[in-house]
Amino acid sequence: MLERIHLAIVQEVEKQGSLTAAADVLCVTQSALSHSMKKLEQQLGTDICLREGRSLRLTQAGRYLLAVAGRVLPQLDLAEERLRQFAQGERGALRIGMECHPCYQWLLRIVSPYLSAWPDVDVDVKQKFQFGGIGALFGYEIDLLVTPDPLFKPGLQFVPVFDYEQVLVVAGSHPLARAEYVLPRHLDREVLITYPVATDRLDIYNQFLLPAGIAPRRHKTIETTDIMLQMVASGRGVAALPRWLVLEYASKMDVVPVRLGRKGIAKQIHLGAREADLDIGYLRAFIELAQQPVPGTPNHEA
Incomplete structure (x- = not known):
């Protein structure tokens, strides 16, 4: 009943403010988008969005679906990307979130030998998250979180690195x-x-x-x-x-x-990751490298 396209439509309607703009972003016709939304509303028995002049406003049900979209769509995107990488023989991508502003110099010294050891892995660094650092891990926006203030929650594991x-x-x-x-x-x-x-x-x-x-x-x-x-x-x-x-x-x-x-x-700097991802070789290798004394890094500073 509820499909990925419905979540994507709700998300884009909220971002763009109109069905026409949302249809352009999603590369579908406005009539097809309207038909999908009307069919979903009939199946659910409630309105998802209401028209106000030339713009649309999400209802309470629409707001709930928007929250679901924020959690589910990043996971689906990540799953598709990982499967594409497996199909093409690629290693993958490591997305690192930073909650430690002064840690960039340390991170650069870790990334350099890491990229040499894992040439098939792309590394991306993010500082601003839709849900905050912990939420970004749960929301699959990032794969590793660099933080001096870990929050130990079920499903996550934090490892001190220096x-x-x-x-x-x-x-x-x-x-x-x-x-x-x-x-x-x-x-x-x-x-x-x-x-x-x-x-x-x-x-x-x-x-x-x-x-x-x-x-x-x-x-x-x-x-x-x-x-x-x-x-x-x-x-x-x-x-x-x-x-x-x-x-x-x-x-x-x-x-x-x-x-x-x-x-x-x-203080201590920790690397946080989802427990389910700790068996991914290139992610585990980054954590292990970060725990080792690297020339020019503050590992285990007195």
Whole structure:
């Protein structure tokens, strides 16, 4: 009764706002698309979408089908792609999702030897997901998730790949540059520069500032690590980053890592995957490579 084309139609109607535009995207005639929707509505006994002027609005039933389409269509697309790869003798594609902004330098050093070892595997990296990192794994948008904050849920497995320390980054001329460690109160007059991530997912907030009831004078977000550290080096703010990354940049920028609190903030980077996919050779090989010390990477940093 319910077919893939119905889910695709609902998805495109929501995206395009009209049957005509949806028909163009799906490469079918408007009359064929309308007929499919009317037949489905008759079978289900409820409207899927309602016309409002020249546009269409999904009903409650249509919204439910839209949610189903968001979950099911990516799985079907992945299944078809994998079967096509099997039929053509290809290895496949590895889609990596990033929830760790500063981990790109580490990832590049892993990807290079991996591509040499697996020449028939394509690697794609995604940072923005329709459902968020965990949802992207469940929704088959990605195959591996790089994250410092794993959520252990049934059907997923997370493997730690390296340890690191989250530190405060200041300019070499900053008064805190010579401190053994900083306390939350030291940041109440600082401009704190972070990646554009919700504050409840930032360690500098949830493990350092908020428990002490402290807020920085100003919070500024920057997407790229290079620009962030250039701002810090010029004395325009402070940031919180992994120590290994700061030490890499310290050789070419006047930036200094300072411990956050007396004991510091210890973190781990994990790779998450669907348990059902762990027997895929090229996926398992990437995880195993990521767990090994690779020259220039922060694996098992003290």
